[in-house]
Structures are given as structure tokens and as C-alpha cells.
Amino acid sequence: MRWAITLGSFKGTAVRIHVTFLLLLAWIGFSAYRSGGPIAARDSLIFITLIFTCVVLHEFGHILTARRFGIVSTEVTLLPIGGVANLDHMPEKPYQELLVALAGPAVNIVIAAILFAALGTFQPETLTQLDDPHLNVFARLAAANLFLALFNMIPAFPMDGGRVLRAALAMWLTRAQATRIAASIGQGFAFVLGFLGLFGNPLLVFIAIFVYMAASGEAQLTAASEAARGLSVADAMETRIAAIRWGSDLGEAVETLLATSQDQFPVVAADGRFMGLLDRSDIIGALKGDDRGAPIAPYVRRDAPTVSAGAPLDGTIEKFAGASAIGVLDADDKLVGLLTRQSIGEIMLIANLRPDWRLARRG
Numbered sequence: 599m600r601w602a603i604t605l606g607s608f609k610g611t612a613v614r615i616h617v618t619f620l621l622l623l624a625w626i627g628f629s630a631y632r633s634g635g636p637i638a639a640r641d642s643l644i645f646i647t648l649i650f651t652c653v654v655l656h657e658f659g660h661i662l663t664a665r666r667f668g669i670v671s672t673e674v675t676l677l678p679i680g681g682v683a684n685l686d687h688m689p690e691k692p693y694q695e696l697l698v699a700l701a702g703p704a705v706n707i708v709i710a711a712i713l714f715a716a717l718g719t720f721q722p723e724t725l726t727q728l729d730d731p732h733l734n735v736f737a738r739l740a741a742a743n744l745f746l747a748l749f750n751m752i753p754a755f756p757m758d759g760g761r762v763l764r765a766a767l768a769m770w771l772t773r774a775q776a777t778r779i780a781a782s783i784g785q786g787f788a789f790v791l792g793f794l795g796l797f798g799n800p801l802l803v804f805i806a807i808f809v810y811m812a813a814s815g816e817a818q819l820t821a822a823s824e825a826a827r828g829l830s831v832a833d834a835m836e837t838r839i840a841a842i843r844w845g846s847d848l849g850e851a852v853e854t855l856l857a858t859s860q861d862q863f864p865v866v867a868a869d870g871r872f873m874g875l876l877d878r879s880d881i882i883g884a885l886k887g888d889d890r891g892a893p894i895a896p897y898v899r900r901d902a903p904t905v906s907a908g909a910p911l912d913g914t915i916e917k918f919a920g921a922s923a924i925g926v927l928d929a930d931d932k933l934v935g936l937l938t939r940q941s942i943g944e945i946m947l948i949a950n951l952r953p954d955w956r957l958a959r960r961g
Contacts, residue, residue: 602675611683612673613654643733649742650676652709656746657681659705660758664698664860666685686914688761690773695766699758704748754784754814784813831914832907834945835926836933841866842894844873849890851881853877862923862938865898870932874898874927907934915942 602614620910654674659669661683674683674722751759760780762904767776788810795802837895840858842851842866854863861879865873876898884897904925905914914924914937926935 604673607900608658609662609665610659611671611856614673615762616675625753642736645738648735648739650681650737651679652706652739652743652746654748655709656702656705657683659701659703660685661697663701667691667694667698669698691760692765692768692773693775699761702758706743706750710740710743710747713737732750741776752787753780754787754809755781757809758782760813781813785810788813825942829911829945830907831905831909831911831926831934834911834941835907835937836941837934837935839864841933842876843868844895844898846891846894848881848884848888850865851876851894852890853883855881862936863924864925864933864936865894870930872904872927872931872933873924874900875902875923875925877922904938905933911942913946 605613605615607613616718627639627643647944654676657674664671664685667689668730669685669689671685671688671804672781674681689698689805717734717737718741719737750757752764755761763783764776764780767779771779788806791809792803792806795804795806797913800823836916840854840860841864842854844865846865851863861878863876865876867873867952878896880897880899884892902923902925904927907926907928924934924937926937928934
């Protein structure tokens with residue numbers, strides 16, 4: 599993820615913090631300082647940092663459980679809305695998805711239990727007083743972990759409860775049917791949440807919009823993945839694409855941009871090796887800070903995702919969660935095509951209209 603700083607790594611997974619999270623900390627500290635002075639600012643920052651440490655542990659619950667099923671996560675990023683782990687794909691077997699989804703909230707429950715045990719008391723009323731700086735910080739942290747576990751078990755995507763519901767339904771239904779039902783329940787919950795938010799809590803309205811959009815996106819992603827079964831990346835990739843040379847300057851990149859209707863541009867070395875991606879916004883943004891003769895290299899996204907042409911398309915679609923395009927490479931890391939959202943949408947349309955298209959094409 600761009601604009602993120604790596605703090606360290608654990609068992610092969612990098613822990614990163616997004617700059618927007620640092621801005622959140624600065625805003626919280628400043629607000630607390632204005633209302634209560636330096637001590638209040640210090641205590642607020644410590645409490646928020648502890649909560650997000652628990653969020654990271656929550657994400658590692660998912661990551662380490664998923665790893666038992668051969669699913670890898672290279673990084674987890676702290677954002678103002680929480681932690682995001684980039685699992686390379688979701689488990690296909692329902693019981694595996696169930697265990698992976700439950701692992702995160704289970705970590706929060708364990709943390710809460712340890713803290714309550716250390717405090718020697720269980721105070722559920724602290725759940726409604728998380729913002730009270732006069733309460734014991736560990737009591738607030740225990741209550742916050744309990745709240746995180748309960749909130750994440752709401753049966754709506756993208757919360758863990760939505761995945762638990764889908765996994766449970768998928769034990770008797772197809773994954774596509776289970777996703778549609780779970781997404782519909784999540785959207786219904788979003789409507790209820792939004793309605794309650796109209797009575798004095800605008801934050802609930804924003805959460806409702808987020809939940810509704812996430813549920814819709816999950817349903818669309820699963821539908822596309824199901825329709826792509828049996829297809830390879832080579833069936834959907836774009837091959838007639840304009841690439842930009844690694845040694846080009848901004849002027850050459852602009853000329854390529856103007857000569858095509860592409861939104862994403864692969865950058866290749868002289869021998870055809872894939873070096874990264876540029877999109878229109880990268881090129882336009884570069885022009886604002888440099889002249890036409892400046893090299894493009896500093897603006898190339900070197901961490902752009904890649905895949906082989908023979909890889910299954912249904913599994914590759916899940917990589918589009920945070921990507922605009924994926925470079926398709928051969929065994930020598932040379933570019934052979936580009937996989938975009940548009941190319942996937944077109945292949946899905948064709949596959950739905952003519953399921954025999956691929957056989958006829960290869961015949």
C-alpha cells in the first residue's frame with residue numbers, strides 16, 4: 599500500500615503504518631491537549647496506540663490461522679479505520695474460512711479476558727465509557743477489546759461476522775449462493791444502522807454506507823470469481839498494450855498517454871522485463887512537480903502485483919482488492935500482457951453469454 603511506513607515484520611509479514619494513521623494520532627493528541635493539557639494528550643495517545651496494537655494482534659490472528667491452510671499475507675497495514683491484512687486469497691473450504699474469520703475476534707476476547715483477570719473485576723459498563731480518561735486505562739482497554747470482538751461479529755461484510763455467516767451457509771449452499779445471502783443480510787443490517795443513525799448519531803450513517811458498499815463489493819467479487827472458474831489469466835489479459843521504457847522521461851510518458859486510451863501503463867526494461875506500473879494519475883502528478891525531461895523511474899510503482907499467464911483467473915481476481923492492474927509475466931519475468939478490471943469485466947460478460955466460448959476459441 600502506498601504512503602505506508604514499515605515498522606518491522608513478524609514471521610514474514612511486514613507491519614506497516616499508513617501516514618493517515620499518523621495524522622489521526624496528531625489530531626487526537628492536539629484535541630486532547632486543548633481540552634486537558636499535556637497529560638491528557640499523553641494518555642489519549644497511549645490509549646489509542648494500545649488499541650491499535652490490539653488491532654494488529656487481531657489481524658495476526660487471521661494471518662497465522664490462514665497460514666495453516668497455505669494462505670500467505672505479506673503485510674498488514676494500520677489505517678485510521680483499523681488494520682488491513684492482504685491475504686493472497688480467501689479460503690475456499692467453508693470450515694477454513696470459518697476458522698480464519700473467528701481467529702481475529704478470538705484474539706480480542708483472549709486479551710480482554712487476560713486484562714479483566716489481571717484487574718480482578720469484570721466491568722461491562724466500561725463499554726459505554728471508553729472515552730472517559732478518568733477510568734483505569736487497562737479497564738478501558740479490556741472493554742475496548744470486548745467491543746472490537748462484538749463489533750467484528752456483526753453479520754455484515756467486511757466484518758468478520760459476515761465471513762462467518764457466509765462460511766456457515768456455504769456448508770450447505772454453493773459459495774456464490776452463500777455470499778449473496780450473507781451480502782443481503784449485511785445490506786439489511788446497513789439499512790437498520792443507517793435508520794438508527796438518523797436519530798442523532800451521524801457516525802452510524804457513515805458506517806452504514808461503508809457496510810452497504812462493502813457487502814455489494816463482496817457479492818460482485820464472488821460472482822466474478824465463480825464465473826471465472828475454468829478460465830486462465832491468459833484468457834482475460836490484454837496483449838495489445840502500450841508499454842513505457844524504463845529509461846524514458848516524463849515527456850515520452852506523456853506522449854504515450856496521449857496516443858492511447860489506456861489508464862495503466864506497464865514499464866519494461868530493454869530486455870522486456872517488467873519493472874512496474876504507471877497510471878494516468880502518476881504521470882499527471884509527476885508533471886506537476888518535474889519538467890518533461892525528468893526520468894519516470896521515481897514514479898514507477900515497483901511493487902505492482904504480477905501473475906503468470908497460466909494462473910487460474912478466479913484466484914487472481916481476489917488480488918484486485920487494492921490494485922488497478924496486474925502485470926502478466928512469463929517464466930523470465932518478461933511482460934506478456936496486462937490484466938485490468940475492464941478486461942476481467944469483458945471476459946465475464948462473454949463467459950456468461952457464451953459458456954462454450956473458450957472451447958470454441960481453442961478449437
